[in-house]
Amino acid sequence: MTGVYEGLTVIELADRRNQWAGKLLSDGGARVIQVEPIAGSPGRWCGPFADDKPDPDLCIDYWWNNTGKQSAAVDVAQPAGRDLLKQLLAKADVFLESTPPGTLANLGLGYDAAASNRNLIYASLTDFGQDGPWRDYVANDVAHLALGGQMASSGYSDPKETPIGGKGHHAWHMGCAFMLHGITAALIERMGSGEGQFIDVSIHDACAIGTEAAVPQWMYYGSTMYRQTGMHANPKRQPPLQLPTADGKYMIAVMQNFGRPVWEKLIKWMDEKGVTGELHDPKYQDEAFRMSEYRTGNVIRDAIARLIAASDGEECFHRAQSYNISWGLVHAAEENYDVAHYRQRDYWRSIEHPRIGRAIPYPRGPFACDALGIEPRGRAPNLGEHTQHVLAHDLGMSADAIMALRTSGVVR
Amino acid sequence: MNTTSTARPGVLSGVRVLDFTWKTVGPWSTRLLTHYGAEVIHVERAGGWDDHRYNATPSIVTDEPKVAQTLGMKKVYSDPQFNTHRDESAAATERPKLYAAPYFNTLHNGKLAISLNTKSPEGLKIVERLIGMCDALVENFSAEVLPSWGLTWERLHAINPRLVYMSTSGFGHTGDWKTYRSYGPTAAAQSGLSLASGLPGKPPAGWGFSYLDVMGGWIGGLSLIQGLLQAKKTGEGCYIDYSVTEGAMSMLGTYMLDYQVNGRRTRRPDFPPGNRAVFPALAPHNTYRCAGRDRNDQDWWIFIACETQEQFEALCSVMEQPGLVLDTKFATNEARVTNQAELDQIISNWTRPRRRYDIMRKCQAVGIIAAVVQNAEDRVEYDPQLQHREVFPVIENPEVGGAFSYERYPVRLSRTPATVQTRAPVLAEHNQYVFGELLQMSEAEINSLRERGVI
Numbered sequence: 001m002t003g004v005y006e007g008l009t010v011i012e013l014a015d016r017r018n019q020w021a022g023k024l025l026s027d028g029g030a031r032v033i034q035v036e037p038i039a040g041s042p043g044r045w046c047g048p049f050a051d052d053k054p055d056p057d058l059c060i061d062y063w064w065n066n067t068g069k070q071s072a073a074v075d076v077a078q079p080a081g082r083d084l085l086k087q088l089l090a091k092a093d094v095f096l097e098s099t100p101p102g103t104l105a106n107l108g109l110g111y112d113a114a115a116s117n118r119n120l121i122y123a124s125l126t127d128f129g130q131d132g133p134w135r136d137y138v139a140n141d142v143a144h145l146a147l148g149g150q151m152a153s154s155g156y157s158d159p160k161e162t163p164i165g166g167k168g169h170h171a172w173h174m175g176c177a178f179m180l181h182g183i184t185a186a187l188i189e190r191m192g193s194g195e196g197q198f199i200d201v202s203i204h205d206a207c208a209i210g211t212e213a214a215v216p217q218w219m220y221y222g223s224t225m226y227r228q229t230g231m232h233a234n235p236k237r238q239p240p241l242q243l244p245t246a247d248g249k250y251m252i253a254v255m256q257n258f259g260r261p262v263w264e265k266l267i268k269w270m271d272e273k274g275v276t277g278e279l280h281d282p283k284y285q286d287e288a289f290r291m292s293e294y295r296t297g298n299v300i301r302d303a304i305a306r307l308i309a310a311s312d313g314e315e316c317f318h319r320a321q322s323y324n325i326s327w328g329l330v331h332a333a334e335e336n337y338d339v340a341h342y343r344q345r346d347y348w349r350s351i352e353h354p355r356i357g358r359a360i361p362y363p364r365g366p367f368a369c370d371a372l373g374i375e376p377r378g379r380a381p382n383l384g385e386h387t388q389h390v391l392a393h394d395l396g397m398s399a400d401a402i403m404a405l406r407t408s409g410v411v412r
Numbered sequence: 413m414n415t416t417s418t419a420r421p422g423v424l425s426g427v428r429v430l431d432f433t434w435k436t437v438g439p440w441s442t443r444l445l446t447h448y449g450a451e452v453i454h455v456e457r458a459g460g461w462d463d464h465r466y467n468a469t470p471s472i473v474t475d476e477p478k479v480a481q482t483l484g485m486k487k488v489y490s491d492p493q494f495n496t497h498r499d500e501s502a503a504a505t506e507r508p509k510l511y512a513a514p515y516f517n518t519l520h521n522g523k524l525a526i527s528l529n530t531k532s533p534e535g536l537k538i539v540e541r542l543i544g545m546c547d548a549l550v551e552n553f554s555a556e557v558l559p560s561w562g563l564t565w566e567r568l569h570a571i572n573p574r575l576v577y578m579s580t581s582g583f584g585h586t587g588d589w590k591t592y593r594s595y596g597p598t599a600a601a602q603s604g605l606s607l608a609s610g611l612p613g614k615p616p617a618g619w620g621f622s623y624l625d626v627m628g629g630w631i632g633g634l635s636l637i638q639g640l641l642q643a644k645k646t647g648e649g650c651y652i653d654y655s656v657t658e659g660a661m662s663m664l665g666t667y668m669l670d671y672q673v674n675g676r677r678t679r680r681p682d683f684p685p686g687n688r689a690v691f692p693a694l695a696p697h698n699t700y701r702c703a704g705r706d707r708n709d710q711d712w713w714i715f716i717a718c719e720t721q722e723q724f725e726a727l728c729s730v731m732e733q734p735g736l737v738l739d740t741k742f743a744t745n746e747a748r749v750t751n752q753a754e755l756d757q758i759i760s761n762w763t764r765p766r767r768r769y770d771i772m773r774k775c776q777a778v779g780i781i782a783a784v785v786q787n788a789e790d791r792v793e794y795d796p797q798l799q800h801r802e803v804f805p806v807i808e809n810p811e812v813g814g815a816f817s818y819e820r821y822p823v824r825l826s827r828t829p830a831t832v833q834t835r836a837p838v839l840a841e842h843n844q845y846v847f848g849e850l851l852q853m854s855e856a857e858i859n860s861l862r863e864r865g866v867i
Contacts, residue, residue, distance in 0.1 A: 004638045020663075028638070047691040048670045060673055061691060064665035111826075129824075132800035137776045142687055142697070143783035146715040147795075151687075151699070152787035153620035154609060159710050162699045163785050164617040166609030167684050170627070173663050177630045182823040182830075184637045185448055188644060189423040189828050198826035205803050205822035208791050210630075211621040212436070215804070216514035218788035219817045225620070225787065226708050230606065231597065233620035241597075242615060250615060252601045317602075326582075326593035330616055332679035333604025333664040334671035344587040347658060360672045366631050366659030368584060371650035372638050 003029020003373035014041030015098035019065040021176035026068040066380035073384035073412035121196040129202030144171030148207020153233035175203035249313035250330040275306035422449020438552030439519040440629020446522030447821035447830040458529040464516040525837035552580040555590040575649040576639035584655035596625030603660030695748035702768040713785040726778040
């Protein structure tokens with residue numbers, strides 16, 4: 001199988017922030033060597049674990065974020081370990097790291113030192129970037145959602161409720177997305193110039209521009225947003241759009257199309273459920289009136305709420321969609337395994353996991369595209385699984401030399 | 413209007429993109445390429461315009477916006493809590509007409525704009541000629557639209573074998589749901605993202621910044637850069653069928669695998685856990701109310717987390733409650749997680765009368781994770797880090813009568829910087845350049861097309 005990153009060697013210094021970026025490089029065909037501490041990447045210890053047994057080789061979050069990578073456990077705090085990393089960087093195409101700014105420079109592994117490999121793309125994904133007054137502040141994923149503005153726009157219409165930062169490490173995802181842009185653009189540029197470069201991506205910068213209309217709304221109108229339950233934040237309070245179904249689920253029920261064909265089908269559906277109310281009044285025959293009533297009034301909105309309350313979620317979703325109405329049903333992630341559509345699109349990749357004695361279906365990735373070939377190509381490595389191979393094969397070390405490093409605790 | 417060369421510096425200088433996207437998610441993906449110097453030609457239907465130029469939301473519609481008041485970026489780092497009135501003196505007295513709504517200006521900066529009637533045979537002929545001159549084609553229509561123009565992938569590939577074609581859609585261009593319609597929140601709901609945000613026992617809180625309209629575009633933009641890399645390596649174009657929902661599911665892999673391995677569902681009573689941490693379980697890890705309210709009368713909040721014992725000990729010191737760390741209920745992380753409701757109340761009592769940025773500074777000074785829940789005003793006006801990194805640059809646009817603030821593209825490349833190139837285009841601003849210079853049409857041809865409503 002080909003892949004857009006085929007032929008590249010990536011050295012990834014293990015961290016929870018950057019591992020998803022490394023995963024997509026690996027999924028795209030790059031050889032990604034994750035250099036981990038002797039005790040394992042912090043990504044191995046967060047859980048959830050298979051059978052909830054803490055074990056660095058059974059962490060499911062690690063499995064997901066490290067598909068197809070190789071693991072070399074090296075203690076870079078020791079000079080001998082540092083030297084190994086330096087040797088690896090001398091041959092690499094990409095170095096992906098997330099240490100606090102200044103850390104690697106102090107170890108003699110900053111960009112200036114590594115740039116003797118003129119090919120090297122040195123990619124630093126950090127909380128606040130390489131400079132600025134908050135450079136040394138500490139953060140985790142949710143802290144970024146707070147500072148970046150995601151939380152200020154997410155939560156509940158009840159003003160007493162807390163803003164919410166959604167689960168799943170999405171600040172890190174946002175930072176990784178931009179880092180991948182940068183790495184890929186630098187690869188294009190390198191084809192012409194033969195030279196790598198340094199890439200500085202701040203997760204805070206990335207999040208700060210990721211709040212849709214909130215920033216332009218402030219810049220141009222001086223207004224800020226109200227949080228609204230399950231829907232867009234808005235400078236004005238709006239009626240609810242996340243509506244309960246008969247079977248205890250929620251529909252996201254935005255109406256954008258008030259044309260006649262859609263309207264007639266919607267009314268027929270409401271008639272079936274006996275919830276049409278006054279919408280048979282002739283004034284609703286006028287599309288402009290419908291649109292304006294929906295925008296400013298409650299009659300159409302209330303009828304839609306009654307319709308959804310009288311229908312099951314799946315019925316609502318498919319029937320609305322068959323009428324070209326873009327309603328969505330709030331699914332649980334795991335419920336997508338039951339959806340035929342994704343199977344038809346060849347979305348699942350079966351990855352063997354010897355430790356639990358079976359294969360697991362993994363999501364393919366965002367793109368259906370054979371030429372890019374971005375999809376999981378194998379399970380995540382066990383801790384130190386490839387240390388021997390990397391030292392012997394990549395660095396040409398003898399078995400004795402490797403044993404000596406093991407004995408002195410430089411590698412595992 | 414602009415008839416001069418539109419060449420711009422950057423890694424993708426010389427790359428030309430034909431952009432049929434509209435709304436939000438598609439335009440984001442092509443905008444990213446402009447920062448690298450690509451020439452992105454945004455096509456709007458003749459006689460109409462992109463929704464975001466005149467967004468129907470009343471708060472957005474106006475051709476007399478307030479002038480951006482961030483000019484000069486001289487605001488000091490102070491808590492606006494006790495200083496809520498804005499410095500109106502900074503506002504220019506003149507109010508220039510804006511050529512596009514703010515969000516359009518944000519989503520389309522750096523692009524060219526043409527108008528074209530793709531429903532006419534002549535219009536389609538022009539589309540085909542442009543495809544022959546472009547490196548990439550992007551659209552976020554429903555699956556049936558481009559084939560209905562005769563532009564199947566086979567046809568596109570035949571016209572231009574090096575073309576990278578990326579379609580952005582809610583559910584992809586194959587499968588039972590290929591005709592289903594979606595916008596960001598639809599995809600967030602279906603993927604499982606919405607359900608991963610909220611308080612236990614309450615309805616989903618969702619993603620009020622429409623995460624997938626934003627991140628969906630960033631991932632789509634990534635696929636375009638990847639496609640261009642692959643085309644440059646192989647000389648062959650490719651078709652990228654990007655489903656925003658599948659992209660979202662690709663960020664939920666941990667939950668899916670947890671279900672496969674442990675049978676644990678995200679649809680369960682104690683999930684989502686609000687702002688608390690489950691994997692790993694940590695306490696404290698939550699939002700806490702601070703003094704004051706924003707201009708919409710919503711309370712101000714700070715997020716505080718301790719991931720290490722040292723951080724918790726430091727927090728007890730900052731709160732001047734050193735005894736807490738000796739209390740068996742809070743002495744270890746495990747104990748704190750068990751008793752986190754009580755711990756959250758103690759921390760909340762401490763933060764409630766205090767100013768949010770003061771708390772953040774004090775905590776960060778001793779290495780505690782503390783983060784103000786910042787809204788757009790906070791970020792644009794008061795965040796010293798974003799000011800230092802010039803995340804909201806101001807660009808002069810004398811030809812449309814104003815200077816506007818933009819969101820920076822947050823990738824800093826040392827040798828080949830990616831930048832905000834210029835403002836968004838006015839409607840059909842580049843018809844002359846594209847039809848006259850690129851396609852070499854005569855003045856008479858162009859006028860004739862215009863009279864017949866083709867452009």
